[in-house]
Amino acid sequence: MEFDLLIVGGKIFDGTGNPWFYGDIGVLNDKISFIGSAKGMDAKIIIDARGLAVSPGFIDMHSHSDLELLVDGRAISKIHQGVTLEVVGNCGSSAAPLNDLMKVYMEKFVLPEFEGQIKLDWSTMGEYFNKLEKGGISVNVASHVGHSTVRSYVMGFVNREPTRNELEEMKRLVAEAMMDGAVGLSTGLIYPPSCYAKTEEIIELAKVVAQYGGIYASHIRGEGATLLEAVKEAIRIGEEAGIPVEISHFKASGKLNWGKIRDAAKLIEEARNRGVDVTADQYPYIASSTSLSALLPDWAHEGGAEKLLERLKNPEDLIKIKVHLEGYSKREPDYWDRIMISYLEKNKQFLGKTISEISRILGLNPVDTVIKLLLDEESRVSHISFGMCEEDVEFAMKLPWVMVGSDGSAVAPEGVLGKGKPHPRYYGTFPRVLGVYSRERKIISLEQAIRKMTYLPAWRLGFRDRGIIREGAYADIVVFNPETVKDNAIFTDPHQLPTGIIHVIVNGVPVVFNGKHTGAKPGRVLRKHIRK
Incomplete structure (x- = not known):
């Protein structure tokens, strides 16, 4: 039998957290069609993975690449980390829906940094998804619909409760985005206009999302002095709306609040014990942005x-x-x-x-x-x-319900996406978890680290055929060197690709091969269509 791609001799980490095992993986078209011993089998492309780790492609549970992927679909800073799925539309801000007033606002205050490389020729989530795919993307993409975006569409930046008609219009827009394939609703409750919303407004919108099998992802209302109250609000929204909750970039910010993350985790575990489905994501740094x-x-x-x-x-x-x-x-x-x-x-x-x-x-x-x-x-x-402490980062990383999200965008060392000195998480999040927190500090095992980047976020999003090495699953695969994988981006010089990520396969197609981007753009928008 001939495969399109064979990966032979590697240590396979299947993503579930199970112990690694030696084996070969055969890929045909966009799926994993064989796992076992490939002796006597052939393929168009054979990757020798002896001495290397083979895992599902990494899922960035908290990305902000909504616009950057329209500028450069190669997703340079993410694909070189091993990321094969970007989850965008976070912190209450999504690329859609947009009306004419919002487009005028974006032209003045958002798009200048992209130097005319983005044309606002979409309005709905479906149209945005189509534009992404038409332009070509090297990674898969899923998106939440942002609460701030929906509220801006209906109410602008006013600080008041919505009228009954305004709330109904917001619910309609959320439902439309979910029907177009969004995976959930996100809020950014420290940012306007999300911060003007009362809990009850968010619950009503979350109820709509729950009808489509989506989740509620929240940059909660406070990550410092009011952390515990903010976590309680997120739990309440999940409980009353009947929706799974994802707390974004879980942390305790500010020296006076260090250690409070343990009390926040206790609240989450108490909620889980009584049947409220709450999880979180984090990035492996002591600085936010x-x-x-x-x-x-x-x-x-x-x-x-x-x-x-x-x-x-x-x-x-x-x-x-x-x-x-x-x-x-x-x-x-x-x-x-x-x-x-x-x-x-x-x-x-x-x-x-x-x-x-x-x-x-x-x-x-x-x-x-x-x-x-x-x-x-x-x-x-x-x-x-620089507002967090390492003890809190390590504590959160050990929690079994915390996954990995960069809170960064897909940028590049050169061109319009190479501006400024962005947070190193844009380039180093996933290699840093593998190299620093697993290999060097031994905070979590390699199996646990990979689970947090693959199976756990795929499960949370409802993608049962992603984030796992299994026959019949999509062939999103990373081959890396567990002994050398390393983040190189630092705060004063962040535009540096990591080392140790050797091959990255997306939907069966090599996008990174021997450490180099092939130029391929086999990524897809993963539209979720589930109506309870």
Whole structure:
């Protein structure tokens, strides 16, 4: 028998957490058609995996590559980590649905960094999916529908409860996205306009998603002082809506909150014990990253970025904003030493520098420095915050219901996607779990690490034929060297590919071969069509 592809002699980690075993894998078309001894068998392509690990392709449970994949479908920084499925539409923000007003807003405040390489010629989730596939993608893609996106579509950036008609329109849009194949509903409850929603609004939308077998993925309302209250809210939403819950980038942020993750985990385990299906994902770093404007109070964002900039210029509003910002250093005196600028356009000399360092250069205090940067850059500034501790990261990684998600985008070392100094997680999340936390620190076994990247997220998403090495499953496969796999991206020099990821197969097609991208784009949009 001749296969399209044979992988021979490797240690097979099937993704379930079971012990590894030696074997050969035969691929025909896009499926794994044989597992066993391939002696006497032949193939068009034979990969010698002796001394290497063979596992299912990694699933990035929390990605933000929604727009980046339209610029470069090769997914350079992700495919070289072994990622074969990107789950986008997270933190309440998805690529669809869009109306004309939202497109105008995006043209001004979102798309400039992509230098005209994205044309907003879609409106629905289905149209976005079609555009992705038409352009070609090297990875598979699944998407949530974002709550902020849906709320913006219906209400804009207003801070109030929806009317009955507005809520019904949001429910209609969510249902439409689910029928188009979305896998769930996401919220970003620290970001406008999601942050303006009461719990009851989210429950009503989550009930719609539950009817289609989807999940609820949440950047919860607080990851620091209010972590426990925020976890309780997520659990309540899952319980009352009858929907599985995925808590995004599970952590306790801020020195005063270190260790609180144990109490949060206890809440989740208590919920699971009474039948509420709650899981989480994490990235293997002690720093987070988001927009610099996220440091401002919720009320300052009402009306969107244009209104925010107006408030930063209004003396009365500015006084209140400054008081809010001063609160960070009052609680943690070294706070501004731990906020590093990762993206801006006009003041590139400040990339990779902390707010404290920039303040000294400008001769301003940290609060005035933040305001100046936001005004100079028309709010388009991103930062990295060193706010977690290793003990919490390691604790979360040991939990059996925590999977891996980068919270990063598919970027590249060159071109329009090579700008700034993004968080190293964009390039190193999965190799770092394998190399640092499994091989070096032995926090989890290699079998456990791979399960968190493959079978566990596939199970959570309802993809029973992905994330596993099994006859009949899709041939999304990674071949890597467990002794040398390593993340190379660092905070001051993040645009570096990892080492040790040798081959990456997507739907039976080699996309990375001997460490090099082949240019192939066999990825698909994984549309979920389940109606209870």
